[in-house]
Amino acid sequence: MSESAPNMQGWALFLDVDGTLLELAETPQGVHVPTHLKHLLEDVRWRLDGALALVSGRSLANLDGLFSPLKFIASGVHGCERRTADGHVLRPEVDAATIARVRGQLAEFVRGHEGLLLEDKHYAVAMHFRRAPEMQDEVYRIMNEVLTHLGPTFALQAGKSVLELRPGAWTKGSSITSFMQEAPFAGRIPVFIGDDVTDEDAFEVVNEMKGVSIRVGQAAATRAKYRLGSVSEVLRWLQTVPPVVPPQPAQ
Known part of the structure; x- marks a missing residue:
């Protein structure tokens, strides 16, 4: 500058x-x-x-x-x-029922893996793995699996030890x-x-x-x-x- x-x-x-x-x-x-x-x-x-x-x-x-x-x-x-x-x-206008199903599926996954944290943002869902870095590949796998069911209006957003599903627009x-x-x-x-x-x-x-x-x-x-x-x-x-x-x- x-x-x-x-x-x-x-x-x-x-x-x-x-x-x-x-x-x-x-x-x-x-x-x-x-x-x-x-x-x-x-x-x-x-x-x-x-x-x-x-x-x-x-x-x-x-x-x-x-x-x-x-x-x-x-x-x-x-x-x-x-x-x-x-x-x-x-x-944004989102399908609340679809987000609820996704939230439930991811919550079940998190309950079975110590150290993971699911953050509910209503329009989006973020999975944190800062306390379980060894789970990164599994987190990406499950989130990509869910994304295929949500369709093209949603996107994955990577961050520091977090992966988030959110409306893509x-x-x-x-x-x-x-x-x-x-x-x-x-x-x-x-x-x-x-x-x-x-x-x-x-x-x-x-x-x-x-x-x-x-x-x-x-x-x-x-x-x-x-x-x-x-x-x-x-x-x-x-x-x-x-x-x-x-x-x-x-x-």
């Missing part, structure tokens, strides 16, 4: 949560949002005139619980849920595209910070918009143009707004 990069007051900031704002935990329920992080995000949101949104794989309800009493403009379940600035929530990138057509984001330069493969489509979208894409950590390959080394570096970088200290270019 050059020294002539625009002041962050002209940016639209989109933030992944787990692995970006919060350190990863063994389970999704194992994280805690400290008060100082809530204060930091509220301050950055004020400095950006409201142009800040969370873009997460978690559900909107889960995000609201974590960041309570704050409620952010946000995208949840990898773009399947989206809350606009006026509080309107957009959700929505992504983090598509949610950013939609946000950028609405106030308070329209007319600004998009900035997205994420940490894993679930964020790559959003990096690509932001790059196409001539925005700023930043990946957290030391991944070998990424579409992101810039890099921050850790969650703590992300938080320190956000504290510099304004002025903004540019992150390092991705290698």
